[in-house]
Amino acid sequence: MTNNEGYVYVLTNPSLPSQVKVGRTERDPHTRLRELSAATGVPTPFELAYSAHFLDCHAAEASAHAEWKDKRVNDGREFFRVTVSEALRVLRNLSAIERQTNDPQVIEDLLIRGRQYLFGAQGVLRNPERALSLFEEAAAMGSAGAAYFAGRAAYKLGDDGTRQGKAQQAKAKAFMERALGHFQTAIGLGHANACA
Known part of the structure; x- marks a missing residue:
């Protein structure tokens, strides 16, 4: 396993309509989901909409964030005003580029x-x-x-x-x-x- 191998995930939250959280983890995405949902500042639990495995999750996350730089809710946070389908499209494209899907x-x-x-x-x-x-x-x-x-x-x-x-x-x-x-x-x- 490489140092940066991990997942980029897309989370939704009923309390944050029309926003998605796109982040990365080098652990299981469900573990990260539980951690974020347990935070006291979040009124409702997050839901995992999608996760993709990357050999370099740091680079994949940075590429996804750059794709939506004008749709970021707050520069210091990983929340974006994009649809889930748009987030999935970008992550799937990044995954296909990195891994040549179906190889x-x-x-x-x-x-x-x-x-x-x-x-x-x-x-x-x-x-x-x-x-x-x-x-x-x-x-x-x-x-x-x-x-x-x-x-x-x-x-x-x-x-x-x-x-x-x-x-x-x-x-x-x-x-x-x-x-x-x-x-x-x-x-x-x-x-x-x-x-x-």
Whole structure:
């Protein structure tokens, strides 16, 4: 993993209509989402509209911010008056430029790293959330195998038997629904193991 590898994300908030927050994180975007939503100065939680993996998330974030410099709400903040679809268009273009989307080698690299995080292989500690992010990135490029493994990672995260309380149960249910969606995608792409 390079020093600047990570994600650029697009967040929305019902309390901030017609604005999106575009930032970066070198961790899982859902972890960052929870941190930002927990801030006491935010009346309602943020929602993750989109995230894209970049080998250099610092450069990708800077490019996205430069694209909307005249639409920035405050120079010291990462909020922009752009639509979600416009934010997605720019990030997808940046991702395509960086990664040459659908490059089989990029997909294979994401699958290898994802399996290392999912199973704890080759000196990599298990991290199902990181594995899920990598598999989802490859699945977005049309990989049936990645969709299958994304389902396995999401299922593993949802099947944690230690969950207690409504919030934890809701989180487990969300992971299970995410797993089902990935398995259905994998089936649609012809991955036979996803049926099991």
